[in-house]
Amino acid sequence: MRRLAAFRRGRAGVVIPAALLLMLAAEATAHKLPPSVEAVPGLHHEPIQPLSPPEGLDPDKVRLGERLFLDPRLSRDNDMACGSCHDLGSNGADNLPHPKGRTGAGPALNTLTVFNGGLNHRQFWDGRANSLEEQIDFVVTNPGEFATSWPEIVARLRQDPDYGRAFGRLYPDGITAAAIRDAIATFERSLVTLDSPFDRFLLGDAEAISAEAKEGYRLFKDYGCASCHQGSNVGGNLFMKFGVFGDYFADRGDATQAYQGRFNVTGKDPDRYVFRVPSLRLAVLTAPYLHDGSVKTLEQVIRVMAKYQLGYAIPDRDIHCLVAFLQTLPGKYRGRRLGATGGDAERAAP
Ligand code: HEC
Ligand code: HEC
Known part of the structure; x- marks a missing residue:
């Protein structure tokens, strides 16, 4: 049994990434490596890069x-x-x-984090917005969200002299x-969660993460998770079918x-059940x-990944290490490590 598991793991570790690399070449956004990455020998070969x-x-x-x-004034009912x-x-x-959304008509899909969203x-x-700017249009008009229009929002904000002054200083045409x-997209691009324990580890601090987390990273690469969840956002840069080794949707029903x-974006049959691979930077939080918010714990969703994306089961011990690795991925926002519960001990200067 153990030999078989090792063989299948090895096979998946080689075969899947080879196929995915081709897709990657077509899909991935080229990121310029920061000087800190160039300074660490071998780091540019790692599938995950520091933010x-x-x-x-x-x-x-x-x-x-x-x-x-x-500002709730962007929404139709100011709420x-x-x-x-x-x-x-x-x-x-x-x-x-x-999310519940407006009058019970909110989005059917699980809320994605805005942290590190500028890297996707x-x-x-489903990747239906090509940029952060375009994404906002969907919120504005969605009947379950802001349920309004740009002319309405612009008219409303123009009544506020404070906004008038602030926009006037930054944009030649004022409030448009x-x-x-x-402005919103610029703010979102600032939401990068820097200085995570894992990034410190990548940049050479061998003590920054536990032995378990190191083993988890090795498994993440060995099992082939990193062929889909990779880059500095540990995902967010390619489209993949959900259900490579099984029909999640038939099993799920509904x-x-x-x-x-x-498929909802392109109308093409091969795009059915294809999703943008989500970032795992904040997955522990x-x-x-999943897109349908159906899985409650990280352990469970890793089992789902193993079954439908890799085609085998992962032993509990390895799942434990993978979780330990994922726990090292959140960095800081405004000097506070996201998800840290340790109070001031976890806080540091930005
Ligand atoms: C009612 C709750 C709700 C409100 C209000 C809302 N969002 Fe979202 N947001 C979501 C959900 C749900 C998703 C995922 C939906 C999907 O993928 O179809 C999402 C996705 C996003 C994403 C995509 C992230 C990624 O990884 O692709 C960004 C960026 C975002 N929202 C920014 C905003 C901004 C900016 C606003 C205000 C203009 C906003 N959201 C208002 C619930 C909300
Ligand atoms: C073949 C590509 C592929 C592989 C390999 C893969 N994933 Fe995924 N992963 C995805 C896609 C696509 C989704 C989004 C699924 C959905 O909800 O539609 C996802 C979702 C997830 C999520 C849920 C994220 C969230 O915010 O809901 C986690 C956690 C995750 N994967 C971890 C892993 C781990 C750990 C491995 C290795 C054991 C792995 N994945 C292997 C493509 C992959």
Whole structure:
């Protein structure tokens, strides 16, 4: 039995990544490696790279974008902001299977975190928005979310002299849809969770993570998880079918239109059940899991991955190590390590 498991693991470890590399070449966004990566020998060969600070963001636009992100006046009934579903104080998302939304008509899919979202090659589970700017349009008009229109939002914000001054300083045309989109997206690009224990480990601090987590990283590569979840965001840069080795959707039942993935965007049959691979940077903080929010724990979702994406079962001991590895991935936001419960001991200067 053990030999068989090892053989299958080895086979998957070689065969799947080879096929995926081709897709990667077509899909992945090229990221310039930061100098810190160049300085560590061999680091550029690793499938996961450390996050680097966002460059060239205007701090005044970041501030304005944050204010807009938290402003319920963007929604039709003044009762919902981006921050209502994307909690910046915890995980940049919520912990619901899917958000309630307006009048019970909210999104059917699980909320994705806004942290590190600027690194994704497309936005949303099905990648239907090509940029952070475009993503905002979907929220504005969605009847289950802001349920409004840009002219309405612009008219409303123009009544606020504070906004008038702030936009006037930063944008030649003052308050416009394009300026609002730009400010919010600029703020979102600032939401990079730097200095995680895993990034410190990658950059040469061998003590930054436990032996268990190191073993978890080895398994993550060995099992082939890293062929889909890779890059500095540990995902977010390619599309993959969910159910490579089995039909998750037949097993699940209830074939709701919302769960068809990229098929809903392209209408092409091969895109049915294809999803943008999610980032695992904050996975330990964003239960429940999957596009349908159906899986409650990380252990369980790793078993689902093993079965449907890799075609075998992973022993509990290895799952334990994989979880220990995933626990090292969240970094800091405003000097506080996300998900840290240790209070001041976990806090450090940004
Ligand atoms: C009612 C809750 C809700 C509100 C309000 C909301 N979101 Fe979301 N957000 C979600 C859900 C659910 C998803 C995933 C939906 C999907 O993929 O179809 C999501 C996805 C995203 C993503 C994609 C992340 C990724 O990894 O692809 C971004 C970026 C985002 N939201 C930003 C915003 C911004 C900016 C606003 C305000 C303009 C906003 N959201 C308002 C629930 C919400
Ligand atoms: C063939 C590509 C592929 C492989 C290999 C793969 N995954 Fe995934 N993973 C995905 C896709 C696609 C999803 C999104 C599934 C969905 O909800 O539609 C996902 C989702 C996840 C999630 C849930 C994230 C969330 O926010 O809901 C976790 C955790 C995860 N994978 C971990 C792993 C681990 C650990 C391994 C290795 C044991 C692995 N994956 C192997 C493609 C892959």
